[in-house]
Amino acid sequence: MMRENERSAVVTTARKWNDQTIALARGTAAKLGLAYVPRQRLSIEEVRERWHTDMVLVAKRDMLVLETPAGELFFHPNMAHLRLKNIRKGDGDRMAEAMDLRPGMSVLDCTLGFGADSIVASFVVGPEGCVTGIESQPLVEAVVSCGLHHFSGDTVCIREAMRRIRTVCDDSLHYLKNQPDRSVDIVYFDPMFRHPLMDSTSLDPLRTVANHHALTPEHIAEARRVARRRVVFKETSRSMEFSRLGFTKIEGGRYSKVHYGVMILD
Secondary structure (H helix, E strand, O other): OOOOOOOOOEEEEOOOOOHHHHHHHHHHHHHHOOEEOOOOOOOHHHHHHHHOOOOEEEEEOOEEEEEEOOEEEEOOOHHHHHHHHHHHHOOOOHHHHHHOOOOOOEEEEOOOOOOHHHHHHHHHHOOOOEEEEEEOOHHHHHHHHHHHHHOOOOOHHHHHHHHOOEEEEOOHHHHHHOOOOOOEEEEEEOOOOOOOOOOOHHHHHHHHHOOOOOOOHHHHHHHHHHEEEEEEEEEEOOOOHHHHOOOOEEEOOOOOOEEEEEEEOO
């Protein structure tokens, strides 16, 4: 039961704030319809207690950090960096191979999350292609969108791949229903796994705020309508979700913990 005046989240700044971080906090609060609260010298726990919320979105220099009960949720292209390093060495990438990605393709990532898959896709399709990432959770989309557009701690080519990604905060099924037939090359899903790989502790803050709803056959039917080439679905390697959703072609390494269901449409 929610306490009186309890809020879903509030937006504030780091303890050391300036005009730039205040502007980012105020702008984010206005965009999300949340309250902006001055940080003063309060700790995060004191902000939570004063404003009756577990979620605190903190504006720092060129980034947003979501303080959750499970820890900090912040953007970093760490896993994407490692995967792109492998691609540049010629080792390939399982997701890119499942999508059969090529320069110039268009990709609709229906489950943006931390954005690693979208970054890899954007790098592979290049400047001539396009990647749109859909994220249903406004707090997650705010953190990741800000990171994609402002993160500066990586190579130029990776930063360019990040900047090219367009993010949209929407329910994926709702978004798909409003897209024209055969309007993108690839539609991709990487929902929260039905049986999580619990050794991935770095995902704990995301699990706190993520959309845990399973995909439905309607998602797949709409994806098949919108995609020109492939619909790709990522899940744990032994998941029954592949058969439930109609994926018969499964790709992935023999010892990999995750596999990709592929529907080839062309």
